[in-house]
Amino acid sequence: MTSELLDPLDLQIESRNQRRSVGRLWQLVRRSTRLVWGSGRLLFVGLLVVQVVAALVLAGQVLVVESFLSAVLELGPGGGVPSVLVAATLGLAGLMAAAALLDSVRGSMSRFLGESVARRTYQDVLDAATAVSLRHFESASFYDRLQRVEASATSRPFQVTQALLGIVGGLAATIGVGAVLAGIHPVLLPLLLLGGLPMILTNRRESRREFQFTVAQTPHQRQRYYLSYLLTTRDEAKEVRAFDLGGPFRERFDELYARYLADLARHLRRRLALSTAGNLGSAAVLTATLLVLVTLIGRGAVSVAQAGAAIVAIRMLQGQVQALLRGMQSIFEAGLFLSDVDQFMDLAATARDEEEGDPAPPAFGEITVEDVRFSYPGSATEALRGVDLRIRRGQVVALVGENGSGKTTLAKILAGLYDPSAGAVRWDGRDTRTYSRVSVRDRVAVIFQDFVRYAFTARENIAFGRAGKCEDARVAEAAGRAGAASFLEALPAGYETILSRMFKGGRDLSGGQWQRVAIARAFYRDAELMILDEPTAALDPRAESALYESLRAVLAGRTAVFISHRFSSVRAADVIYVLDQGRVVEAGSHEELMAREGMYAELFRLQAAAYLGEPGVPQAR
Ligand SMILES: Nc1ncnc2c1ncn2[C@@H]1O[C@H](COP(=O)(O)OP(=O)(O)OP(=O)(O)O)[C@@H](O)[C@H]1O
Ligand SMILES: [Mg+2]
Known part of the structure; x- marks a missing residue:
């Protein structure tokens, strides 16, 4: 499995290519069973038993209806109520009560099981989301997938559970009631099963449409969530009010929602057309079945009581076959999401691969950064274009440079959050990529802007x-x-x-x-290495100078890299690296850099002059 993310488009293609096949159904049933089984085996087995018992109750009902009807038809005037009829009536009532009871038991059990499966799925998804490599968070398609998976983590597990139970229950009931029906007359059964065929043909198409719809909607949905987040969170509230952005944001939100509803309407119409076609096909076959039944009565091949029982059976079967098909449809529908989840988990698995390797040593004597290049995923330009630097244990190293020069990016690489695209970061000569990244990060404390x-x-x-x-x-x-x-x-x-x-x-x-x-x-x-990205930007001057005074004491011989735009704090560093457009252009102590009369000296003087209000200093470069 590559760690490359598939675009929504790829996913659509993927879904289109998935053949509707018994093989795929079987695979999905197995995958779902594994999921449900892993979340609550006792409950799952219990529910399967309930489903099978319910199927037997249904088949029993048909048999009792037949004896009930024949007893009723033999009823003569004034002949009293025969005991067969009383028994059949009581039996029928008992079986109906049992069916209702089983139904509510099944409802409660499957709700709890569904919730357990949801919890399990959520755990997996959150585990994966925290394990995946940070660079995925730079990618929009990753967010889309994360959102889709997270949204489905709450609902799809129910669907899978219900679908699985529906399939098992539908299958058991179809076999039970079908056997009884076949006993009445063999020709009725194949005819009835044929009624399911049109729905089979349309179901898979429907579920594929559903998935494609979700895939296509996710980016807009994320925009919508973001807007509603902007409108409802506290930190944003003040700026939204100050700039009077509430109206424009609301408008955008409404527009997105309106577009979503229009898309949804179109989607639902298409789905409705498909399912109507399926249902009409089934109804036609059912009509044919009833006609056959009438013909059979006319020929005396079945009795009236049998025909009555057959109609009840057909009614039941129809419901059961539909439950079975719905279950299959659901599982196909959930299946596309399940593979979404699986692929998401694979991302985490590849991230875990990155965690393999020896643990990093508890301390280092020297860190060298050798010709490190880095470009953010999906970005054409390089943020770092060949950076070399050396950090010795116990040093306080400063990184300076203009906005966008690559300081934060370098900090992320030093902290082991990203791997360089080329070049290497070495601890005492050994490439940190040969260590487990977790252990590298463990030795580093980093505070970002x-x-x-x-x-x-x-x-x-x-x-x-x-x-x-x-x-x-x-x-x-x-x-x-x-x-x-x-x-x-x-x-x-x-x-x-x-x-x-x-x-x-x-x-x-x-x-x-x-x-x-x-x-x-x-x-x-x-930690051995402390990285502070503009730690003093919001500090008052007194606090800032106190911080740098305490820094060396806190470090106690350990190492610090800090990034700052304030040259007053930078000048005390042992080594200063000046970055410009992803490269180190100057390095040395404050005195050395001032003597060089390069970029550092220029920036330093600019700031110093601004403080002192020296005349003749340009206001902008
Ligand atoms: N997540 C990202 N995805 C793509 N490009 C990025 C990302 N973060 C930063 N960049 C780009 O990488 C370059 C270096 O950015 P970086 O954040 O390292 O700059 P910086 O020196 O820390 O700037 P500042 O002083 O403003 O904090 C910039 O051109 C920036 O646009
Ligand atoms: Mg920065």
Whole structure:
């Protein structure tokens, strides 16, 4: 399995190429059985038993109807009620009650089973979503698939469960009632089964249409979800109001919805046409069957009582054959989604392959980045175009450069989140790709520009730096070093305060306070290599200088790479790398770079002059 994602278009092609075949049905039944079996075997077996018993009850009903009718027909005036008739009546009532009871038992059991299957599927999907390689998150078709799989994770498992039970129940009942019908007259059965044929022909086409419709709608649906997210979330609410974007967004949302409804109407009309054709075909065959029955009575080949029972049987069979076909249709329909899910899981499996390899050493003496190139998936231009650098243990290394020069991209590669497209990152000479990526990431603490503000407690926001047991003393220490302790302790519930207004008792923080919490998270991780992407952008000058003072103490001989646009903090770094358009153009200490009179010196002077308000400095480059 390649890790390449299929486009929605490919999926459509794929669905078109899937032959409607007994083989495919069998394969799907097996796949579904595996899924349902894995989620609740006892319940599943119980339900199968219920289905078979229900089928026997149905067949029994037909037999009882026949004896009931013949007893009624033999009833003479004033002759009293024969015991056969009483027994048949009671039997019929009993069987009908049993059928109703079995039905509700089946309803409850299959609901619970469906929910268990849904839970299992959801677990698998979420496991896969957290395991897949980060680069998939750069791809729109990945999101489409994720959304489709996630949306179907709640509904499709029910469908699969119901379909499977429908097939088993329908098959059992068809055999049971069919045997009774064949006993009445052999010609009736094949005729009736023939009635299912038109529906078989139309069903698969319908399910394929359904899947294609979903595939085609997913991108629009995602846009819709995004718009409704913009309109309903708190952080976005202020900007949406400030720029008065509510109206335009609503309009777009309505437009998308209207288009969806129009598409849905067209889709439903097509589906309706198909199913009507199938039903009409079945009805024609049924009419023929009834005509045959009438002819048989006329010829005396069947008695009137038998004919009555046969009509009941035909009625039942019709329902059962339809249940069987519906089950098959459902399973074909769910089958396309199941393979969607399977392919999604395969992505996670390939991601797990990437996790193979020796564990990275606990520490390194030197990291070398050799001629590293990187382009984002689906992007034609390279974000990094041959980067070389060297980071020795214990150093504080700064990356500077203009917006879009590749600093964050380099940080992601150093953190083991992406593999370089070419070149290598080596720890003491060994390519990090030969280590398991999990272990590489384990040695690194990275805080990105767009770090996450978890709507959990302050303590958790810091302790998430290293998953596992939370050590309160270390949380406090990390907070102290990041300059977050004082304001966190002052919160209503101290470290236990939820850092979001979304939840009761929660409090929000200022931008700079959040940044300190994020830095505390990195400190808490206590990793060999710390990467901070613009850690001080939102910090006030006093906090910034305090942070850099504490940085060396926190590092205690470990290594830091930080990215900053503020040259005041950059100048204290041991080595500064200047990036420009995906390349390192200068490297050295502050003094060396200033002496070089290159890009660094120019940018540094520009900023310094702006602070000092020197005359004659151009306002823009
Ligand atoms: N997810 C992405 N998909 C495609 N291209 C990307 C992605 N992220 C960044 N890029 C591109 O890669 C290049 C380098 O981006 P990067 O984020 O590394 O810049 P940066 O130096 O961190 O900039 P800044 O100072 O603005 O943070 C840019 O041209 C950017 O447009
Ligand atoms: Mg950046």
